[in-house]
Amino acid sequence: MDIVKIENLNLIYQSVKSETKALEDINLDVQPYEFVSIVGPSGCGKTTILSLIAGLIKPTSGSIKVQGETPNPKRDICGYMFQRDNLLPWRNIEKNLYFGLEIKHKKTKENKDYACELAAKYGLGEFLKKHPHELSGGMRQRVSLIRTLALKPELLLLDEPFSALDYQTRLNLCDDIFHIIKSENKTAILVTHDIQEAISMSDRIIVLSARPGKVKAVHKLDFKPSLTPFERRNTDKAKQLFDTIWQEIQNEKANI
Amino acid sequence: MKKQIYSAAHKKFIQKYRVNKAIVLTTQILILVAFILCWELLTKYEVISSFFFSSPTKIAKTIKELYNSGELFYHSAITLSETLIGFAIATGIGFLVAFVLCYNNFLRRVSEPYIVVLNSLPKIALGPIIIIWFGAGQKAIIFMCILIVVIVTTLNILNSFISCDKQLIAVAKSLGANKLQTFFKLVLPSSVKDIVATLKINVGLSWIGSIMGEYMTSKAGLGYLLKYGGQVMNLNLVMTSTVLLCIMASLMYLLVALFEKLMNKIYK
Structure with a gap:
């Protein structure tokens, strides 16, 4: 079964001065364990799609189903990861990891242990008692992912999670997070403006047009599963695909 | 937490910091003492009226x-x-x-x-x-x-x-x-x-x-x-x-x- 199914979805934002058509006739489905990226010119409604899937906003028309039901943030299917790590500065790392568990009233010993195990497994074990400001940007973003994973979501919504980081950290964290998502068997939807990043991680890339966002092209990727995102970047296939998607987005910009 | 061993330069830095702090505090106290003293002396010798200004x-x-x-x-x-x-x-x-x-x-x-x-x-x-x-x-x-x-x-x-x-x-x-x-x-x-x-x-x-x-x-x-x-x-x-x-x-x-x-x- 599809984990996400979006059919004929339209979204119009209302404000006092005007209304903005953000998304037009979007059709999209995501299979379990798939890694899908959404790229497109800025302002095309990429993040809006994630907010819809998370149930934070409702579509104007059309339907959206997550595991067959209307999305609702109170359910535990989606884990949302933002551009900024959004850790609470007054809590240490361990307590930050428990934040989601507290909100969902799931702060049991078992779940706490699970969160700490994840942290230890992905190299954060010795930092549990530190405060966010004592960690590097890349580490904080990893804490943020583990905070999300602590709730055992099946679907991860990644909203440009690397864009606030410097280039080197970004490449390393890309590998790390890809590894974590694959080894924890999660489905993921990544929103990014970085085409290379999308190519290096995804099974499928969806290119959106300029506002109102429509699905302009879909690219299926078939890299060897053993390749890391960093290794993928250096293949000829990646370079060709980059050119294709670049052209598609460029054309969109020309249309504005 | 482990106790860290610092260089001589750090010791010097800390010393300078403490001296600075002490100077500020001393100046603050001196101003207060000088104020009270002036007040007392000026009113005692009636340079200013002790009726209107009282005295310490x-x-x-x-x-x-x-x-x-x-x-x-x-x-x-x-x-x-x-x-x-x-x-x-x-x-x-x-x-x-x-x-x-x-x-x-x-x-x-x-x-x-x-x-x-x-x-x-x-x-x-x-x-x-x-x-x-x-x-x-x-x-x-x-x-x-x-x-x-x-x-x-x-x-x-x-x-x-x-x-x-x-x-x-x-x-x-x-x-x-x-x-x-x-x-x-x-x-x-x-x-x-x-x-x-x-x-x-x-x-x-x-x-x-x-x-x-x-x-x-x-x-x-x-x-x-x-x-x-x-x-x-x-x-x-x-x-x-x-x-x-x-x-x-x-x-x-x-x-x-x-x-x-x-x-x-x-x-x-």
Whole structure:
């Protein structure tokens, strides 16, 4: 079964001065364990799609189903990861990891242990008692992912999670997070403006047009599963695909 | 935590830091001592009139007299209790109102012009009304104090609540948090610093409130002594009351500053 199914979805934002058509006739489905990226010119409604899937906003028309039901943030299917790590500065790392568990009233010993195990497994074990400001940007973003994973979501919504980081950290964290998502068997939807990043991680890339966002092209990727995102970047296939998607987005910009 | 071993340069740095701190403190004390000394000498040799300016020894004498007659604690306690009660009630109400307005957009929008008007109104203008409503007594004084403190408190705390990081709130929403959870887990902890800053302002304001109230109507208290001393041209009494007020207000401020330090340790 599809984990996400979006059919004929339209979204119009209302404000006092005007209304903005953000998304037009979007059709999209995501299979379990798939890694899908959404790229497109800025302002095309990429993040809006994630907010819809998370149930934070409702579509104007059309339907959206997550595991067959209307999305609702109170359910535990989606884990949302933002551009900024959004850790609470007054809590240490361990307590930050428990934040989601507290909100969902799931702060049991078992779940706490699970969160700490994840942290230890992905190299954060010795930092549990530190405060966010004592960690590097890349580490904080990893804490943020583990905070999300602590709730055992099946679907991860990644909203440009690397864009606030410097280039080197970004490449390393890309590998790390890809590894974590694959080894924890999660489905993921990544929103990014970085085409290379999308190519290096995804099974499928969806290119959106300029506002109102429509699905302009879909690219299926078939890299060897053993390749890391960093290794993928250096293949000829990646370079060709980059050119294709670049052209598609460029054309969109020309249309504005 | 492991004890770290620092270089000689660090030792030197720390030494310099300590010396600097000591110099500042010494200068502060010297200024105070010089001020008191000048005051004493100038009035002793009548360069300036000791009748109009009083003098440190006269103030000390007056304090002793007040102490012997039991009036020192009597008047101080009355003003202090008015101030503390006003401070506590006003801070409490301000906090509650801010909480309600923060979570009810309708109420916030409706009440906005009223709060603005109340904020700009000079509260002392309400003096006659307050006396008629509450009678000429401590109730009226405390009410005046509350009135002066409560609106600033509400505005400051509400602003702090509203300016909570929108991104953090988005995280809470994506987790399905309800309003109360968002408030207690995000909004309140991130406002701690502003709330403590408001408390500091309130210390000053609540003293203004209680003294203003005592000017308006009182039979006891430091504000009463000030007014009485002024009327009978007893400058010793006026200066003594001012000194006592200075000491008590500073002590109260110090307590809040200690509380701030504690909070800063918890909410880095």
